[in-house]
Amino acid sequence: MSIPSAVDTPVSLEISPDGGIVGRTRRYEKFLGDMAGVYRDAAAWQSSVAERGADELIYWVDDHRYQEGPGALIVGTSTLLPGRIGEEFAVTRGHLHAVADRAELYHCLSGRGVMLMETLDGRSVAIELTPGKAVNVPGHWIHRSVNVGDEPFVTLFCYAADAGQDYEVISAAGGMKNLVVADGDGWMLAPNPDHVGYRQTDAD
Numbered sequence: 001m002s003i004p005s006a007v008d009t010p011v012s013l014e015i016s017p018d019g020g021i022v023g024r025t026r027r028y029e030k031f032l033g034d035m036a037g038v039y040r041d042a043a044a045w046q047s048s049v050a051e052r053g054a055d056e057l058i059y060w061v062d063d064h065r066y067q068e069g070p071g072a073l074i075v076g077t078s079t080l081l082p083g084r085i086g087e088e089f090a091v092t093r094g095h096l097h098a099v100a101d102r103a104e105l106y107h108c109l110s111g112r113g114v115m116l117m118e119t120l121d122g123r124s125v126a127i128e129l130t131p132g133k134a135v136n137v138p139g140h141w142i143h144r145s146v147n148v149g150d151e152p153f154v155t156l157f158c159y160a161a162d163a164g165q166d167y168e169v170i171s172a173a174g175g176m177k178n179l180v181v182a183d184g185d186g187w188m189l190a191p192n193p194d195h196v197g198y199r200q201t202d203a204d
């Protein structure tokens with residue numbers, strides 16, 4: 001019987017509660033100008049771009065992976081800055097995993113946010129995350145982070161390296177079914193009137 005060989009050597013990662021990882025293999029940044037079509041209120045997004053500039057940073061993701069194979073993990077942090085576009089709180093684009101059955105853990109390190117999750121057949125769940133709280137997002141759930149606080153919303157995430165992301169599923173549906181909007185000092189879900197229902201895409 002042959003002994004399987006370990007191809008990777010473990011490295012130390014330093015994860016900051018302010019967001020960011022020392023030892024990351026990748027950083028990915030999204031700017032205000034990249035968020036066309038993400039927020040329902042296109043006019044509010046346009047005027048934010050005009051006022052604040054298309055190159056204002058909205059969120060960034062640091063991650064670490066050893067390899068792409070189905071047994072590997074991607075671990076990282078997502079840092080989403082606070083703000084509002086129209087009625088909506090600041091959001092990440094959101095996605096379904098391209099390999100849709102892949103789950104993902106999100107653990108809040110700092111700030112106050114919501115994980116907004118929806119299924120193709122119309123279920124919707126929103127879970128508030130504050131430091132120490134986590135959500136184990138099952139496979140087949142579209143997910144998006146929303147910052148409902150005044151500080152950066154930072155999560156530690158972990159998912160299968162072969163999962164991939166399908167962003168198109170949200171734009172093809174006219175946005176997610178629910179919007180996360182202000183309600184006094186808190187937040188609430190408001191139905192998105194532009195949402196036309198999800199349909200299965202061919203992403204793989």
Ligand SMILES: [Fe+2]
Nearest residue numbers: 097104143159
């Ligand atoms: Fe994901």
